[in-house]
Amino acid sequence: NAGVTQTPKFRVLKTGQSMTLLCAQDMNHEYMYWYRQDPGMGLRLIHYSVGEGTTAKGEVPDGYNVSRLKKQNFLLGLESAAPSQTSVYFCASSYSFRGQPQHFGDGTRLSIL
């Protein structure tokens, strides 16, 4: 049982390049989340999904897009990477929302030069 798997683990991009981060969960969870974690800022929610085919904006959605075409996958896209998007990105999932713990992947470390 792998839990939440994030791909890739590390990536270096040049400003203006695009890329997609993949999150996969094998727990049949309905809810999935993308966070970024920066020093001194804590975890901030980028986008989330409450089920297959749904997405919603979080606290810091600008510059990112997401898709949830399959229940087990949640993709985070950067269309034109900027140095301000250098961060560690975490994906999480939960069975439902009320009173449920979130299960996190081990993150993708992204540097934008």
Add this chain to the structure above:
Amino acid sequence: SQKIEQNSEALNIQEGKTATLTCNYTNYSPAYLQWYRQDPGRGPVFLLLIRENEKEKRKERLKVTFDTTLKQSLFHITASQPADSATYLCALDEGRDDKIIFGKGTRLHILP
């Protein structure tokens, strides 16, 4: 404005003692409060959840209290061990939307 505050400075505790971490919040009315552990280079791992109508929750050496009047949760690790060294995050769920809000975390060092 809404705030979640955890000890910004690292907490150093001698092995075997009880470590107590604080989570204070303002302008929130959480229905649930969660605590997570995060090790360097890893994602957060869920530890405990406490509901607004619960005063205390225990799991092995861990204890969480929740005081909605003081707007504070305390997280205790008894008989602390060096393996307990990590960053601990609190997270609030107001129960009104589909999001929880995380504090910035407190780094805990258990000294052998």
